[in-house]
Amino acid sequence: MKQILMMSSSRKGNLAYMEHADDQLHAVLRARAGRVLFVPYAGGITFSYDDYEARVKPVFERLGYELESIHRHRDPRAAVERAQAIAVGGGNTFALLERMYDAGIVDLIRERVSAGVPYIGWSAGSNVVCPTIRTTNDMPIVEPPTFKALGLIPFQVNPHFIGGKPAGHNGESREERLAEYLAIHPGESVVGLPEGTALHVQGENATVLGEFDVLHFKQGGVIDRIATGSTFALASL
Amino acid sequence: MKQILMMSSSRKGNLAYMEHADDQLHAVLRARAGRVLFVPYAGGITFSYDDYEARVKPVFERLGYELESIHRHRDPRAAVERAQAIAVGGGNTFALLERMYDAGIVDLIRERVSAGVPYIGWSAGSNVVCPTIRTTNDMPIVEPPTFKALGLIPFQVNPHFIGGKPAGHNGESREERLAEYLAIHPGESVVGLPEGTALHVQGENATVLGEFDVLHFKQGGVIDRIATGSTFALASL
Numbered sequence: 001m002k003q004i005l006m007m008s009s010s011r012k013g014n015l016a017y018m019e020h021a022d023d024q025l026h027a028v029l030r031a032r033a034g035r036v037l038f039v040p041y042a043g044g045i046t047f048s049y050d051d052y053e054a055r056v057k058p059v060f061e062r063l064g065y066e067l068e069s070i071h072r073h074r075d076p077r078a079a080v081e082r083a084q085a086i087a088v089g090g091g092n093t094f095a096l097l098e099r100m101y102d103a104g105i106v107d108l109i110r111e112r113v114s115a116g117v118p119y120i121g122w123s124a125g126s127n128v129v130c131p132t133i134r135t136t137n138d139m140p141i142v143e144p145p146t147f148k149a150l151g152l153i154p155f156q157v158n159p160h161f162i163g164g165k166p167a168g169h170n171g172e173s174r175e176e177r178l179a180e181y182l183a184i185h186p187g188e189s190v191v192g193l194p195e196g197t198a199l200h201v202q203g204e205n206a207t208v209l210g211e212f213d214v215l216h217f218k219q220g221g222v223i224d225r226i227a228t229g230s231t232f233a234l235a236s237l
Numbered sequence: 238m239k240q241i242l243m244m245s246s247s248r249k250g251n252l253a254y255m256e257h258a259d260d261q262l263h264a265v266l267r268a269r270a271g272r273v274l275f276v277p278y279a280g281g282i283t284f285s286y287d288d289y290e291a292r293v294k295p296v297f298e299r300l301g302y303e304l305e306s307i308h309r310h311r312d313p314r315a316a317v318e319r320a321q322a323i324a325v326g327g328g329n330t331f332a333l334l335e336r337m338y339d340a341g342i343v344d345l346i347r348e349r350v351s352a353g354v355p356y357i358g359w360s361a362g363s364n365v366v367c368p369t370i371r372t373t374n375d376m377p378i379v380e381p382p383t384f385k386a387l388g389l390i391p392f393q394v395n396p397h398f399i400g401g402k403p404a405g406h407n408g409e410s411r412e413e414r415l416a417e418y419l420a421i422h423p424g425e426s427v428v429g430l431p432e433g434t435a436l437h438v439q440g441e442n443a444t445v446l447g448e449f450d451v452l453h454f455k456q457g458g459v460i461d462r463i464a465t466g467s468t469f470a471l472a473s474l
Contacts, residue, residue, distance in 0.1 A: 009407050092417055132380075134378055136376070137408055139373070143383070
Protein backbone atom coordinates (compact mmCIF):
# COMPACT_ATOMS: atom_id res chain seq x y z
CA MET A 1 0.00 0.00 0.00
CA LYS A 2 1.31 3.45 -0.93
CA GLN A 3 2.57 5.45 2.07
CA ILE A 4 3.35 9.03 1.11
CA LEU A 5 3.75 12.15 3.21
CA MET A 6 3.52 15.36 1.18
CA MET A 7 4.45 18.29 3.39
CA SER A 8 3.97 21.88 2.32
CA SER A 9 7.28 23.05 3.74
CA SER A 10 10.20 22.26 6.00
CA ARG A 11 9.22 25.07 8.34
CA LYS A 12 6.01 26.51 9.62
CA GLY A 13 6.09 30.16 10.63
CA ASN A 14 9.14 30.69 12.80
CA LEU A 15 9.55 27.10 13.99
CA ALA A 16 12.93 25.42 13.57
CA TYR A 17 13.64 23.10 10.66
CA MET A 18 11.00 20.34 10.58
CA GLU A 19 9.99 21.11 14.17
CA HIS A 20 6.31 20.94 13.20
CA ALA A 21 6.64 17.60 11.48
CA ASP A 22 7.43 14.97 14.10
CA ASP A 23 3.95 13.46 14.15
CA GLN A 24 3.72 13.69 10.38
CA LEU A 25 7.01 11.84 9.91
CA HIS A 26 6.10 9.16 12.44
CA ALA A 27 2.76 8.70 10.71
CA VAL A 28 4.54 7.46 7.61
CA LEU A 29 7.70 5.82 8.94
CA ARG A 30 6.25 4.19 12.08
CA ALA A 31 6.68 0.43 12.16
CA ARG A 32 8.92 0.55 9.12
CA ALA A 33 12.62 -0.25 9.00
CA GLY A 34 14.78 2.52 10.27
CA ARG A 35 16.90 3.68 7.32
CA VAL A 36 15.89 6.56 5.11
CA LEU A 37 17.47 7.42 1.74
CA PHE A 38 17.61 11.21 1.32
CA VAL A 39 17.39 12.87 -2.10
CA PRO A 40 18.95 16.37 -1.82
CA TYR A 41 18.70 17.28 -5.51
CA ALA A 42 16.37 20.28 -5.01
CA GLY A 43 19.15 21.88 -2.96
CA GLY A 44 22.88 21.72 -3.36
CA ILE A 45 22.83 24.90 -5.42
CA THR A 46 23.99 27.64 -3.07
CA PHE A 47 25.11 25.07 -0.47
CA SER A 48 26.50 21.53 -0.76
CA TYR A 49 24.67 18.20 -0.67
CA ASP A 50 26.78 17.44 2.42
CA ASP A 51 25.42 20.54 4.12
CA TYR A 52 21.87 19.63 3.17
CA GLU A 53 22.28 16.10 4.55
CA ALA A 54 23.76 17.54 7.75
CA ARG A 55 20.69 19.71 8.22
CA VAL A 56 18.17 16.91 7.65
CA LYS A 57 19.94 13.99 9.36
CA PRO A 58 19.45 15.16 12.98
CA VAL A 59 15.72 15.65 12.38
CA PHE A 60 15.32 12.02 11.42
CA GLU A 61 17.84 10.72 13.98
CA ARG A 62 16.01 12.45 16.79
CA LEU A 63 12.94 10.44 15.79
CA GLY A 64 14.92 7.19 15.69
CA TYR A 65 15.57 6.88 11.94
CA GLU A 66 18.96 6.73 10.22
CA LEU A 67 19.34 8.86 7.12
CA GLU A 68 21.90 8.88 4.32
CA SER A 69 21.97 11.04 1.22
CA ILE A 70 21.88 9.47 -2.23
CA HIS A 71 24.91 11.55 -3.27
CA ARG A 72 27.09 9.28 -1.10
CA HIS A 73 26.22 6.31 -3.31
CA ARG A 74 28.17 5.68 -6.49
CA ASP A 75 25.08 4.15 -8.10
CA PRO A 76 21.94 6.17 -7.32
CA ARG A 77 19.67 3.59 -8.91
CA ALA A 78 21.03 0.83 -6.69
CA ALA A 79 20.52 3.09 -3.68
CA VAL A 80 16.85 3.55 -4.59
CA GLU A 81 16.46 -0.18 -5.22
CA ARG A 82 17.71 -0.92 -1.71
CA ALA A 83 15.98 1.99 0.09
CA GLN A 84 13.71 1.19 3.02
CA ALA A 85 12.19 4.67 2.84
CA ILE A 86 12.80 7.72 0.64
CA ALA A 87 12.84 11.38 1.74
CA VAL A 88 12.96 14.12 -0.90
CA GLY A 89 13.79 17.59 0.39
CA GLY A 90 12.72 21.05 -0.72
CA GLY A 91 14.55 23.63 -2.80
CA ASN A 92 14.13 24.20 -6.52
CA THR A 93 11.64 21.85 -8.16
CA PHE A 94 13.13 22.21 -11.65
CA ALA A 95 16.61 21.32 -10.38
CA LEU A 96 15.16 18.40 -8.42
CA LEU A 97 13.33 16.93 -11.40
CA GLU A 98 16.23 17.46 -13.79
CA ARG A 99 18.66 15.73 -11.43
CA MET A 100 16.22 12.88 -10.76
CA TYR A 101 16.05 12.27 -14.52
CA ASP A 102 19.84 12.59 -14.80
CA ALA A 103 20.23 9.95 -12.11
CA GLY A 104 17.68 7.71 -13.83
CA ILE A 105 15.59 7.31 -10.69
CA VAL A 106 12.18 8.73 -11.67
CA ASP A 107 10.62 5.46 -12.83
CA LEU A 108 12.37 3.54 -10.08
CA ILE A 109 11.07 5.72 -7.28
CA ARG A 110 7.57 5.53 -8.79
CA GLU A 111 7.78 1.70 -8.82
CA ARG A 112 9.17 1.33 -5.34
CA VAL A 113 6.74 3.77 -3.71
CA SER A 114 3.85 2.16 -5.56
CA ALA A 115 5.05 -1.11 -4.03
CA GLY A 116 4.85 0.32 -0.51
CA VAL A 117 8.24 1.93 0.22
CA PRO A 118 7.39 5.02 2.33
CA TYR A 119 8.01 8.39 0.67
CA ILE A 120 8.40 11.67 2.53
CA GLY A 121 8.55 14.91 0.59
CA TRP A 122 8.45 18.54 1.51
CA SER A 123 8.02 21.56 -0.78
CA ALA A 124 9.72 20.56 -4.07
CA GLY A 125 9.71 16.98 -2.78
CA SER A 126 5.91 17.19 -2.67
CA ASN A 127 5.62 18.82 -6.09
CA VAL A 128 7.28 15.86 -7.78
CA VAL A 129 4.77 13.40 -6.28
CA CYS A 130 2.14 14.95 -8.61
CA PRO A 131 1.55 14.11 -12.28
CA THR A 132 3.65 17.13 -13.31
CA ILE A 133 5.53 20.04 -11.74
CA ARG A 134 3.23 22.59 -13.38
CA THR A 135 1.96 23.93 -10.04
CA THR A 136 5.35 24.63 -8.48
CA ASN A 137 6.12 28.13 -7.20
CA ASP A 138 9.76 27.86 -8.18
CA MET A 139 11.83 29.70 -10.73
CA PRO A 140 12.64 27.57 -13.81
CA ILE A 141 16.39 28.00 -13.31
CA VAL A 142 17.13 24.81 -15.25
CA GLU A 143 15.14 22.98 -17.92
CA PRO A 144 14.28 19.37 -17.08
CA PRO A 145 13.66 17.04 -20.04
CA THR A 146 9.93 17.13 -19.25
CA PHE A 147 7.59 18.56 -16.61
CA LYS A 148 6.21 15.02 -16.05
CA ALA A 149 6.98 13.86 -12.53
CA LEU A 150 6.31 10.79 -10.36
CA GLY A 151 2.54 10.82 -10.83
CA LEU A 152 1.98 8.92 -7.59
CA ILE A 153 -1.25 10.83 -6.98
CA PRO A 154 -3.75 11.86 -9.66
CA PHE A 155 -3.95 15.60 -8.88
CA GLN A 156 -1.62 18.58 -8.45
CA VAL A 157 -0.67 20.25 -5.16
CA ASN A 158 0.65 23.75 -4.55
CA PRO A 159 3.04 23.83 -1.55
CA HIS A 160 3.73 26.97 0.51
CA PHE A 161 0.22 28.11 -0.35
CA ILE A 162 -0.38 31.71 0.70
CA GLY A 163 -3.23 33.96 -0.38
CA GLY A 164 -3.11 37.55 -1.64
CA LYS A 165 -0.03 39.55 -2.61
CA PRO A 166 2.15 42.32 -1.17
CA ALA A 167 0.35 45.69 -1.05
CA GLY A 168 1.03 47.77 -4.18
CA HIS A 169 2.71 44.88 -6.01
CA ASN A 170 1.23 43.82 -9.35
CA GLY A 171 2.62 40.32 -9.87
CA GLU A 172 -0.05 37.61 -9.91
CA SER A 173 -1.40 36.31 -6.60
CA ARG A 174 -1.24 32.58 -5.96
CA GLU A 175 -4.99 32.38 -6.45
CA GLU A 176 -4.66 34.03 -9.87
CA ARG A 177 -1.89 31.64 -10.87
CA LEU A 178 -3.92 28.59 -9.88
CA ALA A 179 -7.03 29.98 -11.59
CA GLU A 180 -4.96 30.25 -14.79
CA TYR A 181 -3.68 26.71 -14.30
CA LEU A 182 -7.23 25.41 -13.99
CA ALA A 183 -8.54 27.51 -16.89
CA ILE A 184 -5.88 26.04 -19.18
CA HIS A 185 -6.42 22.49 -17.87
CA PRO A 186 -10.17 21.90 -17.70
CA GLY A 187 -11.16 18.86 -15.67
CA GLU A 188 -8.27 19.19 -13.22
CA SER A 189 -8.20 20.50 -9.67
CA VAL A 190 -5.36 21.57 -7.36
CA VAL A 191 -4.85 21.24 -3.61
CA GLY A 192 -3.19 24.24 -1.97
CA LEU A 193 -1.14 23.30 1.09
CA PRO A 194 -0.57 26.19 3.53
CA GLU A 195 2.72 25.94 5.41
CA GLY A 196 2.49 23.49 8.28
CA THR A 197 -0.01 21.25 6.50
CA ALA A 198 0.53 17.93 4.75
CA LEU A 199 -1.30 15.18 2.92
CA HIS A 200 -0.76 11.63 4.17
CA VAL A 201 -1.51 9.27 1.32
CA GLN A 202 -2.30 5.69 2.29
CA GLY A 203 -3.20 3.53 -0.65
CA GLU A 204 -6.00 5.24 -2.51
CA ASN A 205 -6.90 7.72 0.25
CA ALA A 206 -5.33 10.85 1.70
CA THR A 207 -5.65 12.40 5.15
CA VAL A 208 -5.08 16.09 5.82
CA LEU A 209 -2.49 16.63 8.57
CA GLY A 210 -1.51 19.81 10.40
CA GLU A 211 -3.08 22.69 12.21
CA PHE A 212 -4.92 24.19 9.22
CA ASP A 213 -7.38 23.10 6.57
CA VAL A 214 -6.09 22.76 3.02
CA LEU A 215 -7.72 24.38 -0.02
CA HIS A 216 -9.22 22.60 -2.99
CA PHE A 217 -9.15 24.80 -6.09
CA LYS A 218 -11.76 23.65 -8.58
CA GLN A 219 -12.95 24.69 -11.99
CA GLY A 220 -14.82 27.97 -12.27
CA GLY A 221 -13.07 29.70 -9.39
CA VAL A 222 -14.62 27.47 -6.70
CA ILE A 223 -12.40 26.99 -3.66
CA ASP A 224 -13.42 24.37 -1.06
CA ARG A 225 -11.76 23.73 2.26
CA ILE A 226 -10.74 20.19 3.15
CA ALA A 227 -10.68 20.03 6.95
CA THR A 228 -7.57 18.96 8.78
CA GLY A 229 -7.99 15.42 10.06
CA SER A 230 -10.37 14.47 7.27
CA THR A 231 -9.73 11.66 4.81
CA PHE A 232 -10.77 11.61 1.16
CA ALA A 233 -10.38 9.23 -1.77
CA LEU A 234 -7.59 10.36 -4.13
CA ALA A 235 -9.90 9.74 -7.07
CA SER A 236 -12.64 11.94 -5.56
CA LEU A 237 -10.81 15.18 -6.44
CA MET B 238 19.24 49.51 -34.94
CA LYS B 239 17.40 47.49 -32.34
CA GLN B 240 14.71 49.48 -30.48
CA ILE B 241 13.34 47.51 -27.54
CA LEU B 242 11.42 48.63 -24.48
CA MET B 243 11.42 46.04 -21.68
CA MET B 244 9.03 47.16 -18.97
CA SER B 245 8.82 45.44 -15.61
CA SER B 246 5.04 45.58 -15.43
CA SER B 247 1.87 47.08 -16.83
CA ARG B 248 1.20 48.87 -13.57
CA LYS B 249 3.26 50.62 -10.96
CA GLY B 250 1.82 50.62 -7.46
CA ASN B 251 -1.80 51.68 -7.71
CA LEU B 252 -1.57 53.53 -11.01
CA ALA B 253 -4.01 52.59 -13.77
CA TYR B 254 -3.02 50.26 -16.58
CA MET B 255 0.13 51.59 -18.27
CA GLU B 256 -0.38 55.01 -16.73
CA HIS B 257 3.32 55.19 -15.77
CA ALA B 258 4.53 54.26 -19.23
CA ASP B 259 3.66 57.12 -21.60
CA ASP B 260 7.19 58.46 -21.81
CA GLN B 261 8.61 54.97 -22.05
CA LEU B 262 6.31 54.06 -24.95
CA HIS B 263 7.02 57.30 -26.80
CA ALA B 264 10.73 56.72 -26.34
CA VAL B 265 10.53 53.62 -28.52
CA LEU B 266 7.67 54.39 -30.91
CA ARG B 267 8.38 58.08 -31.51
CA ALA B 268 9.01 58.94 -35.14
CA ARG B 269 7.98 55.46 -36.24
CA ALA B 270 4.89 54.56 -38.25
CA GLY B 271 1.79 54.45 -36.17
CA ARG B 272 0.54 50.84 -36.24
CA VAL B 273 1.41 48.37 -33.51
CA LEU B 274 0.87 44.59 -33.69
CA PHE B 275 -0.16 43.29 -30.26
CA VAL B 276 0.72 39.76 -29.11
CA PRO B 277 -1.75 38.79 -26.32
CA TYR B 278 -0.54 35.17 -25.90
CA ALA B 279 0.55 35.58 -22.26
CA GLY B 280 -3.07 36.34 -21.42
CA GLY B 281 -6.25 34.98 -22.87
CA ILE B 282 -6.39 32.33 -20.17
CA THR B 283 -8.99 33.57 -17.69
CA PHE B 284 -10.16 36.28 -20.12
CA SER B 285 -10.32 36.46 -23.92
CA TYR B 286 -7.79 37.84 -26.40
CA ASP B 287 -10.53 40.32 -27.40
CA ASP B 288 -10.72 41.56 -23.81
CA TYR B 289 -6.95 41.86 -23.60
CA GLU B 290 -6.80 43.85 -26.85
CA ALA B 291 -9.61 46.09 -25.57
CA ARG B 292 -7.59 46.87 -22.44
CA VAL B 293 -4.36 47.67 -24.29
CA LYS B 294 -5.72 49.47 -27.36
CA PRO B 295 -6.82 52.73 -25.62
CA VAL B 296 -3.40 53.07 -23.99
CA PHE B 297 -1.72 53.14 -27.37
CA GLU B 298 -4.49 55.14 -29.07
CA ARG B 299 -4.27 57.85 -26.46
CA LEU B 300 -0.61 58.23 -27.44
CA GLY B 301 -1.46 58.34 -31.15
CA TYR B 302 -0.69 54.76 -32.16
CA GLU B 303 -3.12 52.26 -33.67
CA LEU B 304 -3.00 48.75 -32.24
CA GLU B 305 -4.39 45.44 -33.48
CA SER B 306 -4.01 42.02 -31.91
CA ILE B 307 -2.34 39.20 -33.81
CA HIS B 308 -5.29 36.91 -33.02
CA ARG B 309 -7.37 38.85 -35.57
CA HIS B 310 -5.03 37.75 -38.35
CA ARG B 311 -5.54 34.39 -40.01
CA ASP B 312 -1.79 34.10 -40.63
CA PRO B 313 0.21 35.22 -37.58
CA ARG B 314 3.50 34.97 -39.45
CA ALA B 315 2.28 37.30 -42.17
CA ALA B 316 1.12 39.72 -39.48
CA VAL B 317 4.61 39.77 -37.95
CA GLU B 318 6.20 40.18 -41.36
CA ARG B 319 4.08 43.28 -42.01
CA ALA B 320 4.25 44.74 -38.46
CA GLN B 321 5.52 48.30 -38.07
CA ALA B 322 6.00 47.73 -34.32
CA ILE B 323 5.36 44.79 -31.98
CA ALA B 324 3.94 44.94 -28.45
CA VAL B 325 3.95 41.80 -26.28
CA GLY B 326 1.82 41.96 -23.16
CA GLY B 327 2.20 40.40 -19.72
CA GLY B 328 0.54 37.36 -18.21
CA ASN B 329 1.99 33.86 -18.05
CA THR B 330 5.45 33.57 -19.63
CA PHE B 331 5.17 29.82 -20.26
CA ALA B 332 1.85 30.26 -22.08
CA LEU B 333 3.31 33.17 -24.07
CA LEU B 334 6.37 31.24 -25.22
CA GLU B 335 4.40 28.08 -26.04
CA ARG B 336 1.90 30.02 -28.14
CA MET B 337 4.66 31.99 -29.87
CA TYR B 338 6.24 28.68 -30.90
CA ASP B 339 2.83 27.32 -31.92
CA ALA B 340 2.31 30.33 -34.14
CA GLY B 341 5.79 29.96 -35.62
CA ILE B 342 6.74 33.56 -34.85
CA VAL B 343 9.75 33.25 -32.51
CA ASP B 344 12.46 33.35 -35.20
CA LEU B 345 10.48 35.88 -37.21
CA ILE B 346 10.12 38.37 -34.34
CA ARG B 347 13.83 37.97 -33.58
CA GLU B 348 14.71 38.76 -37.19
CA ARG B 349 12.38 41.72 -37.53
CA VAL B 350 13.36 43.33 -34.22
CA SER B 351 17.03 42.78 -35.02
CA ALA B 352 16.34 44.64 -38.26
CA GLY B 353 14.94 47.64 -36.37
CA VAL B 354 11.20 47.02 -35.91
CA PRO B 355 10.41 48.50 -32.46
CA TYR B 356 9.47 45.96 -29.76
CA ILE B 357 7.60 46.82 -26.58
CA GLY B 358 7.20 44.21 -23.87
CA TRP B 359 6.00 44.24 -20.32
CA SER B 360 6.32 41.54 -17.69
CA ALA B 361 6.15 38.22 -19.63
CA GLY B 362 6.72 40.26 -22.80
CA SER B 363 10.04 41.37 -21.30
CA ASN B 364 11.02 37.88 -20.15
CA VAL B 365 10.90 36.54 -23.71
CA VAL B 366 13.34 39.21 -24.95
CA CYS B 367 16.04 37.39 -22.94
CA PRO B 368 18.04 34.34 -24.02
CA THR B 369 15.67 32.08 -22.04
CA ILE B 370 12.63 32.35 -19.75
CA ARG B 371 14.55 30.85 -16.82
CA THR B 372 14.21 34.00 -14.70
CA THR B 373 10.44 34.37 -14.97
CA ASN B 374 8.36 34.52 -11.79
CA ASP B 375 5.49 32.67 -13.40
CA MET B 376 3.97 29.29 -12.71
CA PRO B 377 4.86 26.71 -15.39
CA ILE B 378 1.19 26.02 -16.18
CA VAL B 379 2.06 24.75 -19.67
CA GLU B 380 5.26 23.27 -21.07
CA PRO B 381 6.75 25.12 -24.03
CA PRO B 382 8.94 23.07 -26.39
CA THR B 383 12.00 24.81 -24.96
CA PHE B 384 12.84 27.59 -22.48
CA LYS B 385 14.86 29.33 -25.23
CA ALA B 386 13.31 32.66 -26.11
CA LEU B 387 14.03 35.59 -28.44
CA GLY B 388 17.56 36.19 -27.23
CA LEU B 389 17.51 39.81 -28.36
CA ILE B 390 19.69 40.81 -25.41
CA PRO B 391 22.56 38.75 -23.98
CA PHE B 392 21.44 38.66 -20.31
CA GLN B 393 18.38 37.73 -18.26
CA VAL B 394 15.97 40.13 -16.58
CA ASN B 395 13.60 39.52 -13.68
CA PRO B 396 10.43 41.63 -14.00
CA HIS B 397 8.23 42.63 -11.03
CA PHE B 398 11.38 42.53 -8.89
CA ILE B 399 10.57 42.82 -5.21
CA GLY B 400 12.88 42.07 -2.29
CA GLY B 401 12.18 40.01 0.83
CA LYS B 402 9.19 37.79 1.54
CA PRO B 403 5.97 37.90 3.58
CA ALA B 404 6.60 37.72 7.35
CA GLY B 405 6.47 34.14 8.64
CA HIS B 406 6.40 32.65 5.13
CA ASN B 407 9.14 30.20 4.21
CA GLY B 408 9.04 30.14 0.40
CA GLU B 409 12.20 31.46 -1.24
CA SER B 410 12.65 35.22 -1.57
CA ARG B 411 13.33 36.67 -5.01
CA GLU B 412 16.93 37.29 -3.98
CA GLU B 413 17.32 33.61 -3.03
CA ARG B 414 15.83 32.48 -6.33
CA LEU B 415 18.17 34.68 -8.35
CA ALA B 416 21.16 33.62 -6.22
CA GLU B 417 20.30 30.00 -7.11
CA TYR B 418 19.96 30.92 -10.77
CA LEU B 419 23.41 32.51 -10.75
CA ALA B 420 24.98 29.68 -8.75
CA ILE B 421 23.78 27.14 -11.32
CA HIS B 422 24.79 29.35 -14.28
CA PRO B 423 28.28 30.66 -13.55
CA GLY B 424 29.32 33.55 -15.78
CA GLU B 425 25.81 34.96 -16.09
CA SER B 426 24.18 37.94 -14.41
CA VAL B 427 20.56 39.07 -14.06
CA VAL B 428 18.95 42.50 -14.03
CA GLY B 429 16.06 42.86 -11.56
CA LEU B 430 13.45 45.39 -12.72
CA PRO B 431 11.32 46.83 -9.89
CA GLU B 432 7.80 47.72 -10.98
CA GLY B 433 7.73 51.05 -12.81
CA THR B 434 11.19 50.59 -14.30
CA ALA B 435 12.21 49.58 -17.81
CA LEU B 436 15.23 49.04 -20.01
CA HIS B 437 15.31 50.89 -23.32
CA VAL B 438 17.59 48.98 -25.65
CA GLN B 439 18.96 50.97 -28.58
CA GLY B 440 21.36 48.95 -30.69
CA GLU B 441 24.03 47.59 -28.40
CA ASN B 442 23.23 49.84 -25.42
CA ALA B 443 20.46 50.01 -22.83
CA THR B 444 19.17 52.96 -20.82
CA VAL B 445 17.41 52.56 -17.48
CA LEU B 446 14.00 54.28 -17.49
CA GLY B 447 11.65 54.97 -14.59
CA GLU B 448 11.63 56.41 -11.14
CA PHE B 449 13.87 53.79 -9.52
CA ASP B 450 17.29 52.25 -10.07
CA VAL B 451 17.41 48.67 -11.31
CA LEU B 452 19.45 45.91 -9.66
CA HIS B 453 22.29 43.98 -11.22
CA PHE B 454 22.65 40.54 -9.60
CA LYS B 455 26.16 39.23 -10.13
CA GLN B 456 28.09 36.11 -9.23
CA GLY B 457 28.96 35.60 -5.59
CA GLY B 458 25.95 37.39 -4.17
CA VAL B 459 27.06 40.84 -5.35
CA ILE B 460 24.18 43.19 -6.13
CA ASP B 461 24.94 46.50 -7.87
CA ARG B 462 22.50 49.29 -8.59
CA ILE B 463 22.27 50.67 -12.11
CA ALA B 464 21.00 54.22 -11.78
CA THR B 465 17.87 55.34 -13.56
CA GLY B 466 18.81 57.47 -16.54
CA SER B 467 22.14 55.77 -17.03
CA THR B 468 23.17 53.95 -20.18
CA PHE B 469 25.33 50.83 -20.37
CA ALA B 470 26.61 48.56 -23.12
CA LEU B 471 24.58 45.33 -23.32
CA ALA B 472 27.82 43.35 -23.51
CA SER B 473 29.17 45.00 -20.35
CA LEU B 474 26.93 42.92 -18.05
